[in-house]
Amino acid sequence: MTIFKLVIRRSLMSVVTLLLVSLIIFSMLEVLPGDVASRILGRDATPETLEQLRTELGLDKPAPVRYLTWLGGLVTGDMGQSLVSSRPVEEILAPRIFNTVLLSAYAFLIYLPLTIIPALLQALNRDRSVDHAFSVVTLVLLSVPDFLLATILLLAFVVMLPLLPAISLVDQSSSAWEYLRAMTLPALTLAIVMAVYAVRMLRDNLIEVLDSDYIRMAELKGLSRRRVLLRHALPNALVPTLNVTALNLAYLVGGVVVVEKVFSYPGFGSLLVDSLQLRDLPVIEATVMISAFVYVVANLIADVAAILLNPRLRTG
Amino acid sequence: MSAETLSAPPGRSTSRWTSLPSLWRQTPLSFRIGLIVLVIHLLVAVTGPFWAPYGFSQMGTGRPLSGMSRVHPFGVDQLGRDIFSRVVHGSHIVILLSLSGTFLGLVVGAVLGLFSGYVGGWIDEIIQRFLEALISIPFLVLALIAIAAAGPELSGNPVLIVLVVALVYAPRIARMARSVAVDIATRDHVTVARLRGESAWSVMRRELLPNATSVLLVEFALRAGYAPVLIGSLGFLGFGLRPPTPEWGLMISENRALIIVTPITVLGPGLALASLVVGLNLFTEGLARILGRTVKLGVQ
Numbered sequence: 001m002t003i004f005k006l007v008i009r010r011s012l013m014s015v016v017t018l019l020l021v022s023l024i025i026f027s028m029l030e031v032l033p034g035d036v037a038s039r040i041l042g043r044d045a046t047p048e049t050l051e052q053l054r055t056e057l058g059l060d061k062p063a064p065v066r067y068l069t070w071l072g073g074l075v076t077g078d079m080g081q082s083l084v085s086s087r088p089v090e091e092i093l094a095p096r097i098f099n100t101v102l103l104s105a106y107a108f109l110i111y112l113p114l115t116i117i118p119a120l121l122q123a124l125n126r127d128r129s130v131d132h133a134f135s136v137v138t139l140v141l142l143s144v145p146d147f148l149l150a151t152i153l154l155l156a157f158v159v160m161l162p163l164l165p166a167i168s169l170v171d172q173s174s175s176a177w178e179y180l181r182a183m184t185l186p187a188l189t190l191a192i193v194m195a196v197y198a199v200r201m202l203r204d205n206l207i208e209v210l211d212s213d214y215i216r217m218a219e220l221k222g223l224s225r226r227r228v229l230l231r232h233a234l235p236n237a238l239v240p241t242l243n244v245t246a247l248n249l250a251y252l253v254g255g256v257v258v259v260e261k262v263f264s265y266p267g268f269g270s271l272l273v274d275s276l277q278l279r280d281l282p283v284i285e286a287t288v289m290i291s292a293f294v295y296v297v298a299n300l301i302a303d304v305a306a307i308l309l310n311p312r313l314r315t316g
Numbered sequence: 317m318s319a320e321t322l323s324a325p326p327g328r329s330t331s332r333w334t335s336l337p338s339l340w341r342q343t344p345l346s347f348r349i350g351l352i353v354l355v356i357h358l359l360v361a362v363t364g365p366f367w368a369p370y371g372f373s374q375m376g377t378g379r380p381l382s383g384m385s386r387v388h389p390f391g392v393d394q395l396g397r398d399i400f401s402r403v404v405h406g407s408h409i410v411i412l413l414s415l416s417g418t419f420l421g422l423v424v425g426a427v428l429g430l431f432s433g434y435v436g437g438w439i440d441e442i443i444q445r446f447l448e449a450l451i452s453i454p455f456l457v458l459a460l461i462a463i464a465a466a467g468p469e470l471s472g473n474p475v476l477i478v479l480v481v482a483l484v485y486a487p488r489i490a491r492m493a494r495s496v497a498v499d500i501a502t503r504d505h506v507t508v509a510r511l512r513g514e515s516a517w518s519v520m521r522r523e524l525l526p527n528a529t530s531v532l533l534v535e536f537a538l539r540a541g542y543a544p545v546l547i548g549s550l551g552f553l554g555f556g557l558r559p560p561t562p563e564w565g566l567m568i569s570e571n572r573a574l575i576i577v578t579p580i581t582v583l584g585p586g587l588a589l590a591s592l593v594v595g596l597n598l599f600t601e602g603l604a605r606i607l608g609r610t611v612k613l614g615v616q
Contacts, residue, residue, distance in 0.1 A: 013445075020449035028465040143593035145545040147552045147565065148586045151572055159576050254454030258549055272457065273553055276464050288461055292452045299452075 007304050014300045021292040022074065025285055026067050074289060080282035084275075089286045092271070097290070099170065100260070100267035103190070104252055106183050110191035111248070115198040115241075120229070122199075123206035123237075134199070141196045146255055150189040150262040157185060167264045186263045190255055194248040201244050205237040239309060246302030253291045253298075347602020353595030361408035370398040372405035373560040383578045390584030393571055399581045403588045406562035410592070413474060414543035417481025422536050424482060425489030430520045430528065432490070433497025444494070447487040455484045456549055463555045472558035477547060484546065485539045492535050496528040530607040537603055538611055541596030548589055564589045 054060060058069070073079055079089035118138075122131045141149070157164045170182045209215060210233055218228045256269035264270065268287060275283035340348065369387075370377045377398040383391050390399035432443040450458065459480045463471060470476045497520075500506060506523045514522075548565025550556030557563040559570065564585040571581040604611035 013448075016445055017448050017452055020445055021452055024446075024449055025453070025461065028461055139597065140590070140594055143541075143597050144586075144590045145548055145565070145593070147549055148568060148589065151568060151575065151582055151586070155575055155579055155582075159579070250454065254456040257454075257456055257460070258553065261553060272460070276460055276555070279464070284461065284464065288453065288457055291454050291457050292449075295452050295454060 003307060006307055010303055010307070011300060014296045017296055018289075018293060019071075021296075022071055022289060023067070025288050025292075026070060027063075029281060029285060030063070030066065070285070074286075079286040082275075082280050082283050084278050084280045084283075089282050092283060093268070093286060093290070095171075096266065096268045096271045099265065100256055100269065102179070103183050103187055103256065103260070103265065103267055104249075106180075106187040107190035107194070107252070110187055111194050111198070114191055114195040115202060116234070118195075118199050119202035119206055120234070122203040123210060124229075126207055131203075134203075138196050138199050141192065142200075146189060146193050147258045147262055149192060150186070150259050153185055153189055154262070170266065182263075182265065186259045186265050189259050189262075190252060193255060194251060197248065197251075198241055198244045202237060202241050205240050206233060209233045209237045242305055242309075243302050246298045246305075249298040250295045253294045344602040344605045346598040347606060350595050350598030350600070350602055353591060354599055357407065357411065357592050357595060360404055361411045364404035364407050368401040368404040370401040372402050372562040373397065374401070377401075381574060381577050381581075384580045391578045391580040393578075393581050394574060399567070399571070399584050402562035402567060403564065403585050406564055406567070406585070407588070409474075409557070409561065409563055410544050410547060410589075413477050413547055414481070414540055417478040417547075418485055418536060418540040418543050420478060420482035421485030421539065422489055422532060425486040425535075426493045426525070426528070426532055427520075428486065429490035429493025429495075430497045430524045431516065433494035434501050434516060434520055434524060436498075436501070440494075443490075447490050450483075450487040451491070455546070459484055459546060459550060460553070460555055463550070471555070472561075474557065477550065477556060480550070481543050481546060485543075489532070489535050489539065492531060493528055496531050497524050500524055500527050530609060534600065534604045534607060534609050534611055537596065537600040541593055541600055544589060544592055544596075 058066060061069075070080070077090060079093070081088055082092055085092070118134050122134045125131050144152075164185050165182060170179050174182070215228060215233055218232050219225075223232075256267055257272055258269070259265075260267045260269040261273050268290070272284065272287040272291075275287065374397060376396045378385075378388050378392040378396060380392055380394050380396045382388065385391075388398050388400060390403060393399055393402075428443065428447075432440045453461075462480050462483055463476065466476055500523070506519060509519050509523050544564075547556055547563065548568070551563045551565035552569040554569070557566055559566065567585040568582050568589075571578070571585075575582050600611060
């Protein structure tokens, strides 16, 4: 019962957070800096076009009314119309989100072995040269910005070793194979950035677990080294890494912005950048809300998992 | 770095910290390497504009796209500008904006966090929910919409970049400062100060802040280490500083289209950016170890 209450309380807090996010985004983009209409039209605005756009956007109504209308639309799935293409925002978003989900799933698929294998190698060769070498590599990769990593991978796989396309343009008519080829470099970039954080953490956890009594016990029972490692040590070391994985999901929401842009992959992140350049307000607001939603849900899952997995937290 | 801060870790006797060289040898290796890298970067930032071979927007310094040579170690871009000179000229811009943005975020975050944790109650609850909401927007997305909100008149303005870095970091630093304040607020010396009738501001400044110094120092170093990446990402996406500013992220994006012809024009600025961040990360890790703290590098 207490766990249940704790989880409910935590979920309600997430809802409050999302409401505040919507308030912040709305006021940043619509209320704070003067007139939206003149910002959309820019320098070539005339009084007539300004007036027309204002009525079109409903800017003649007071801000709180506009906020509530927008929020109500978000909840019911009506996100308004794009200012640029006049299409409903949901219609623009749907294929982009599909592409990004596909890309993220692919990235996570690469991320898992990329995290587990180096961490295992490091933990097994602890304080030896393999361990040190990987530590240096992860530290350096930690410091390489994702846009630079993407550019270097592009140089390696497109220019020097021409295997993959430089521009990841795909659409509904693309075949699965085309999708896979197009997504490989962006997914690899995202996977490396995520794995770098997780490898460092998993290595430390593994070393801690390998030092524990039950692993010694398992070894003394005469179990094979492989079995001890994969059946007894790894699952226990992976639990604390769950939190990092949730954080990585949160990174992914921002990371796709840069990485998709580098490879011109038509996903959610490049949509945000494009709509910012075009000052397409309804699309910007919807994309930012969705990215915050994913972040909040990822954190909620991480926290709930921590509550469920940690007996000490259950009484709290 | 003064002797007092370095002699802080428990279990090490003060008598061992005698001379500067031995002090140096006592510090963690990562701290030493990080500090050396940082000093080189700072030296380039301060003196670079005086010895850089060419001006940052000087055209016709060599044959465009002529690649790596002794005269042009990082090659020449499409407009005939020497990339090495541009990287050197960009150094002080990147470092200055990163440090001032992070410092502003530190000040705002520390005040907000310490205050929130000290007063507690519903004020604390409201501030926390707002900070949580700001943190829930992925930091690059937050930075991008802040720039969009500022409007086209301000875009490319260095002051805006400083404010955006501060906006992104202040909530994260505040959360850290708050946890320290909550921890200290119940201690005796704070209670005594409150009972003496000191104002919240005075308690914060005289009782909470001194106890939060090491946490805030590590936070500052950690965030400053990521600021060049944030500024670079904004430049790369076309929302940061404007051409012809020799900001490294912007340069990487400008020369990216010609990476097939002259990879060095991208790798040169990339090397500068990555080495600065490696230096800051190593420094942060070492500093945290000296202060007896653990730090998770890279966790946003």
